[in-house]
Amino acid sequence: MFHGLxxxxxxPLNEAGINEKEYVKLIQRLVAAGVDAIGALGSTGNYAYLSREERLGVLQLAVGSAEGIPVMTSISAIRTLDVLRLAEDAQKAGASAVLLAPVSYQALTNEEVYLLYQQVTSSLSVPLCVYDNPGTTHFHFSDELHGRIAELPHVRSIKIPGVPSEPEAAKVRISKLRALIPSHVTIGVSGDPFAATGxxxxxxxxxxxxGGLFPKTCLRMTRLALDGCADEAEQLSARLEPIWSLFRQYGSLRVVSAAAEISGLISSPSLPLPLQPLNLSAREHLKSILADIQSIEGS
Incomplete structure (x- = not known):
């Protein structure tokens, strides 16, 4: 499940709670497209704004609606004890894998992060993906630390935040990391504007x-790149540059929530306070962008 899209x-949630029907419809949309895996309760899934009970409920909905597509879920929390409890919940709910970022209030040292992954993986029965997300966690993994963690049991993938924009520099970046981690551990790119290059x-x-909103478009780009059609993948990514630009300016969660609302997939408001939706000007700009993306999605 750590290959492909x-x-x-x-x-979807607001101060009234989680809209379970809309969430299930989003999962069904991914199933219909045939994505390789579903990532429930990632940063886009608002895990940080949910209680343990709410996270379990959302995960159960995802697993129950996935029709056999593997579901990975975040178990990230500030305290290791809570991470372990979330890992237990995930395994009982039928998650195929877990995703863990070293979130914190106090800045963490390299050794503290290593010990977190060591303790968590020692009690897991499902694979783990390391979530390298310095924009949120403010922790910067070294390649050497990735290499140490990748040797732990159950670690099967590393989700990196992006790659250099220049193709040859990106290849050097991935080759350097690949040299330090076992062959059974995959490298996955996040930060959607970097996807084709990565x-x-x-x-x-x-x-x-x-991909959580427009899976067919993102599947196409993924398949093109993995099949060796590098130029075609970059061309498709370039066509998506207008939404990548909004991601960079406003954050992907705000943009995707607005896109889902505009597309009629979820109702408004769809973000937990204190998060605010896109301003009206950005929203109008997004409407024009979505027309092109929806044409790609439907083609």
Whole structure:
């Protein structure tokens, strides 16, 4: 499940609670497209705004609606005790894998992060994906630390935040990391604007925000890159540059939630406070962008 497109749907929620019917419809959309895996409760899935009980409920909905497509879920939390409890919940709910970022309030040291993964993997019965997300965690993995963690039991993938934009530099980046981790551990790119370049550079998976909403488009780009059609993959990514630009300016969660609302897939409001939706100007710009993406999705 750590190859190809792993689509991360958002979790529609507001102060009234989680909209379970809309969430299930988003999962069914991914199933119909035939994504390689579903990433429940990632950053786009609003895991950080949910209680343990709410996270379990959302995961159960995802697994129950996935029709056999493997589901990976975040178990990230500030305290190791809570991570372990979330891991137990995930395994009982039937998750095929777990995703763990070293989130914290106090800044973590390299050794503290290693010990976190060591303790968690020692009690797992499912694979784990390491989530390298410095924009959120403010922790920067070294390649050497990735190499140490990748040797732990059950570690099967590393979700990196992006790659250099220049193709040859991206290949060097992936080759350097690949040299330090076991062959059974895949490298997956996140940060959607980097996806085509990362896949063309040797990443085996794309952990995608946009794929959670427009899976056919993202599957096409993934398949093109993994089949060696590098130019075609980059051309498709270039066509998506307008939404990548909005991602960079406003954050992917705000943009995707607005896109889902505009597309009639979820109702408004769909973000937990204190998060605010896109402003009206950005929303109008997004409407024009979505017309092109929807034409790709339907073709």
């Amino acid at each position: 792993s689509a991360f749907p958002m979790t 896949l063309n550079a040797g990443c085996e998976a794309w952990y995608s925000v946009l």
